[in-house]
Amino acid sequence: MLPPRLPRAAALLYVCSSSMRSFVRRIVPSIRQPFVLMTGGGDATLPMEAMDGQQVKTLLQNRLLLSWWCQNLNEEEGGEAGGRQAAKLRFLPIGLDLHTRAAGPYILGGMQVGIGLRTVLLPWNWVEKASSPREQEEVLEQIRRRMKRSEERILRVYADFQVNAKYGRRFGAGGLTRAEAVKELEGNELVEWGGGGGRQRREMAWREKSKFAFEISLPGNGLDCHRTWEALLLGCIVITTSSSLDRMWRKLELPVVVLPPSSFSSSITVGNLTRWREEHAGKIARVGDKLSNSLWMNRILGETNTI
CATH class of the missing domain: 3.40.50 (Rossmann fold)
Incomplete structure (x- = not known):
C-alpha cells in the first residue's frame, strides 16, 4: 500500500x-x-x-x-x-511525422535546410516549404475525405520506401532489411514502385498511395516507421515483415499483414491480396478512431488515476 x-x-x-x-x-x-x-x-x-x-x-x-x-x-x-x-x-505508436516539416524547409529525400541554402544551391522543386502540424493534418484529412473504399481500389501493392545505408538494420530473426526486400520483390508485377526516387512531394505521394489497396512498410533506422501510420490512415492494408511489433498490430486489430522473409514476395499474389482485403475490410473502417491523439492521451492519462 x-x-x-x-x-x-x-x-x-x-x-x-x-x-x-x-x-x-x-x-x-x-x-x-x-x-x-x-x-x-x-x-x-x-x-x-x-x-x-x-x-x-x-x-x-x-x-x-x-x-x-x-x-x-x-x-x-x-x-x-x-x-x-x-x-x-x-x-x-510512433505515429505521423508532422515535426520535420514544421521545423523548416525540407529537401525532398530527407534533409532540413535554411532559407539561404534553398535559394542558392537547390532547385525550387526539390524543397517543400515549412508547414505547421495543423496544416499537414488538414492536407491528410482532405485526402481521407475523398479516398475510395478498399474494395474500389487498385488491387496492387504500393511501395516507396527508401533504401540506403541509414535504413539497413535488421530487426529480429524474422525480419528483412529494406535492401533484401527490394531484391525479393524484384520482378513481382503486383508491386507498384512510386516515390520518384525520394523526390516526390509528400502530398502527391499521399494521393497516389490512397489509390491502392495495399502498401509495403518496413522498419528503417528504427523499429517503427512513420510510413506505416500514414498508410493506415490513408486506408491501405500494410504489408510488413515480422518484428517485435507483431503483437501491437494484433492487439490494436489493425489491417496489417506480416509475411516471413522466405516467402515475402511469393506470398504477394492476386489470390492472397483478394483474401487479405476481405479479411481486413472491417478493420480499415475503424483505423481513424484508433489512431486519434485524444484516444491515446485518454488511455495514458487514465493510468495516472489508477492508484
Whole structure:
C-alpha cells in the first residue's frame, strides 16, 4: 500500500529515449510519487537499446512506476530484463511525422535546410516549404475525405520506401532489411514502385498511395516507421515483415499483414491480396478512431488515476 502522503493522481513524465540512462540513474531515485512514463523521440529499440539490463530491471521493479509507454518497443526483451514487472510495458505508436516539416524547409529525400541554402544551391522543386502540424493534418484529412473504399481500389501493392545505408538494420530473426526486400520483390508485377526516387512531394505521394489497396512498410533506422501510420490512415492494408511489433498490430486489430522473409514476395499474389482485403475490410473502417491523439492521451492519462 502506498504511503498516505502521496497524491491521489500519479505524475505523467515524458523522457526521450536518449536520456533514459541518465533518467534512471539521476532522477528515478528522487521520485516520491507514483508516475506513468512515456518514452520516445528516437530510433532506439526500447528498452534494451536505451539502457542496460540492470537499469531496465531497476526501473520496472520500482513500485512507484505504474506503466511505461514505449515507442519502438521490444516487449520480449523487456520481459527478459524485468521479469513479471514487464507487464507495466505498453506499446506507443510512433505515429505521423508532422515535426520535420514544421521545423523548416525540407529537401525532398530527407534533409532540413535554411532559407539561404534553398535559394542558392537547390532547385525550387526539390524543397517543400515549412508547414505547421495543423496544416499537414488538414492536407491528410482532405485526402481521407475523398479516398475510395478498399474494395474500389487498385488491387496492387504500393511501395516507396527508401533504401540506403541509414535504413539497413535488421530487426529480429524474422525480419528483412529494406535492401533484401527490394531484391525479393524484384520482378513481382503486383508491386507498384512510386516515390520518384525520394523526390516526390509528400502530398502527391499521399494521393497516389490512397489509390491502392495495399502498401509495403518496413522498419528503417528504427523499429517503427512513420510510413506505416500514414498508410493506415490513408486506408491501405500494410504489408510488413515480422518484428517485435507483431503483437501491437494484433492487439490494436489493425489491417496489417506480416509475411516471413522466405516467402515475402511469393506470398504477394492476386489470390492472397483478394483474401487479405476481405479479411481486413472491417478493420480499415475503424483505423481513424484508433489512431486519434485524444484516444491515446485518454488511455495514458487514465493510468495516472489508477492508484
